[in-house]
Amino acid sequence: MARGNPANLALGPGYLYIAVLGTTEPTDLTTPWATVSAAWTALGYTDDGSKVNYSVDSENVEVAEELDPVAVALTSREMTVDFALAEITAANLKRALNGGTITSGAGIVTFEPPDLGEEVRVMLGFESEDHTERWVFRKGLQTGGMEISRAKGAAKATIPCSFKLERPAAAKLFKAIMSTARAA
Numbered sequence: 001m002a003r004g005n006p007a008n009l010a011l012g013p014g015y016l017y018i019a020v021l022g023t024t025e026p027t028d029l030t031t032p033w034a035t036v037s038a039a040w041t042a043l044g045y046t047d048d049g050s051k052v053n054y055s056v057d058s059e060n061v062e063v064a065e066e067l068d069p070v071a072v073a074l075t076s077r078e079m080t081v082d083f084a085l086a087e088i089t090a091a092n093l094k095r096a097l098n099g100g101t102i103t104s105g106a107g108i109v110t111f112e113p114p115d116l117g118e119e120v121r122v123m124l125g126f127e128s129e130d131h132t133e134r135w136v137f138r139k140g141l142q143t144g145g146m147e148i149s150r151a152k153g154a155a156k157a158t159i160p161c162s163f164k165l166e167r168p169a170a171a172k173l174f175k176a177i178m179s180t181a182r183a184a
Contacts, residue, residue, distance in 0.1 A: 016043045016083055017125035025136045044087035047158045050126055051082040079165040081137055084158040096159045098142040139168045
């Protein structure tokens with residue numbers, strides 16, 4: 001007797017897309033991303049697919065009359081999604097470095113990181129290589145480190161990206177706070 005459901009297995013690489021916050025999301029598996037909205041930009045192929053991490057921190061609620069906690073309160077939660085971009089392009093490098101300016105010419109590339117507070121938050125779209133699933137992450141900020149190893153021979157180089165995910169509704173409040181702070 002077979003166990004599990006092989007149709008529920010999702011393995012391997014795929015394609016990564018980004019868009020500005022609030023972009024129309026796909027509603028099926030067949031409509032091309034650019035047809036859903038011209039705002040979806042293809043970043044290209046991912047090396048190993050994605051890695052989604054979710055963690056919750058909690059604290060016991062205790063009262064003097066009880067030995068055991070009477071409740072467990074959630075104090076924070078965090079969700080990240082990691083990709084390894086297999087296509088090393090200026091657009092992918094800029095995305096991995098969270099915005100900024102990249103200029104190139106005559107074989108020389110210059111990167112200027114974004115000013116503090118000018119980091120770019122984006123929507124992320126991932127489509128599996130076999131086109132059987134799509135994931136949309138509505139608001140992400142690239143965080144963590146990035147390391148590119150270039151080597152001769154068959155060794156491949158990738159651009160690792162880690163995005164912390166945020167609630168899109170919080171963007172309105174954050175924008176209002178930042179606008180007020182800049183005006184002061």
